Amino acid sequence: MTDFLMNRRALLAASGAVAVTAASGLMMPARAQTWAPTKTMRGGSNSYRPGAPIVERIGGGGFTMSGTVRRAGDGMPLAGQRIQVWAHTTEGYERDPQSHGATLTDENGVYVLDMPQIVPAFGQAHGHLAYDSGDFETVFLRPLLNDPGDTSLTADFVLQPA
Amino acid sequence: MRSGLIWGAVLCVLCVPIVAASLSPQLEWRGPVYIVAGLAGVVGLALLAVQPLLAGGYLPKLSAARARILHRVSGAALTVCVIAHVAGLWITSPPDVIDALLFVSPTPFAPWGVVAMWAVFASAFIVLLRRKLPLGLRGWRRLHTGLAVVIVTGSVVHAGLILGTMETFSKFVLCGFVVLVTLKAIMDRRAWARRGS
Numbered sequence: 001m002t003d004f005l006m007n008r009r010a011l012l013a014a015s016g017a018v019a020v021t022a023a024s025g026l027m028m029p030a031r032a033q034t035w036a037p038t039k040t041m042r043g044g045s046n047s048y049r050p051g052a053p054i055v056e057r058i059g060g061g062g063f064t065m066s067g068t069v070r071r072a073g074d075g076m077p078l079a080g081q082r083i084q085v086w087a088h089t090t091e092g093y094e095r096d097p098q099s100h101g102a103t104l105t106d107e108n109g110v111y112v113l114d115m116p117q118i119v120p121a122f123g124q125a126h127g128h129l130a131y132d133s134g135d136f137e138t139v140f141l142r143p144l145l146n147d148p149g150d151t152s153l154t155a156d157f158v159l160q161p162a
Numbered sequence: 163m164r165s166g167l168i169w170g171a172v173l174c175v176l177c178v179p180i181v182a183a184s185l186s187p188q189l190e191w192r193g194p195v196y197i198v199a200g201l202a203g204v205v206g207l208a209l210l211a212v213q214p215l216l217a218g219g220y221l222p223k224l225s226a227a228r229a230r231i232l233h234r235v236s237g238a239a240l241t242v243c244v245i246a247h248v249a250g251l252w253i254t255s256p257p258d259v260i261d262a263l264l265f266v267s268p269t270p271f272a273p274w275g276v277v278a279m280w281a282v283f284a285s286a287f288i289v290l291l292r293r294k295l296p297l298g299l300r301g302w303r304r305l306h307t308g309l310a311v312v313i314v315t316g317s318v319v320h321a322g323l324i325l326g327t328m329e330t331f332s333k334f335v336l337c338g339f340v341v342l343v344t345l346k347a348i349m350d351r352r353a354w355a356r357r358g359s
Contacts, residue, residue, distance in 0.1 A: 042268035046257040123324040
């Protein structure tokens with residue numbers, strides 16, 4: 001019986017500890033809402049060609065790459081940020097110069113770039129994106145298409161001031 | 163009649179995936195080196211089915227002596243396919259292959275293929291040095307069979323996870339066939355057993 005009580009006491013203590021942890025967790029949202037910086041993805045920088053020109057569209061277009069760019073911490077949308085895009089498409093390999101282009105975010109931190117259809121390469125249908133302009137830390141992304149037939153892909157950046 | 167059917171079925175399982183891959187719409191967006199590299203991988207996968215068929219003596223009207231020679235020829239061809247596959251991919255996109263070889267590729271299938279590649283090379287190595295290695299017949303057999311299991315497992319998972327030129331259905335039929343024939347040959351030959359021959 002004593003053992004049982006001890007156990008129950010221990011259980012209560014443990015429950016209390018869990019409750020306190022949960023409560024402190026519940027007090028987190030103010031901090032959880034802070035925007036964590038986007039991490040560079042494995043293989044993201046493969047075939048990167050620094051300084052891709054800002055273009056109206058890459059090649060003939062037909063595929064939409066888009067996303068948002070925000071500041072780490074407060075999540076403020078960042079206007080005028082240069083995002084570079086490249087991929088293996090119907091018009092060329094990843095490393096081909098004509099497969100690369102860049103665009104700027106609008107006042108809402110949104111970028112949209114029309115490019116040729118991405119096709120699977122090296123076993124996965126994927127795109128490459130880079131933020132590499134110096135004001136914030138460099139980030140390379142390598143998002144996958146959910147379906148190789150998709151005609152759009154989104155990738156969001158949360159940038160850490162350099 | 164029966165032997166004709168077996169040969170026909172085997173050739174179908176081996177050749178249909180190769181033909182299907184060589185007709186893939188994705189080839190339109192690839193250059194010759196990339197196309198050859200991909201097909202070398204597909205042919206290599208088909209040869210993985212040939213190896214246990216020969217080792218187990220499952221092909222009718224083929225003498226054991228001839229099957230043994232063909233097993234070596236097919237093994238050499240498999241090694242050449244693996245080299246052509248990796249070299250062709252390297253030429254097509256060096257950073258992707260370097261990532262794979264260093265086990266830092268973002269693609270989940272890459273490490274399976276790389277491990278299988280090293281097992282193929284190790285297998286070729288112990289075949290060439292068979293008489294010089296201090297393994298004994300049983301030790302050599304166990305090692306060779308162990309490498310075969312690594313090669314088959316690695317290659318089948320590698321191929322299964324890739325979104326490439328292979329047509330899905332024929333790919334999975336071939337992969338299933340490779341696994342089954344490999345298991346059957348290992349069971350039948352009792353490669354781990356304490357015996358001669």
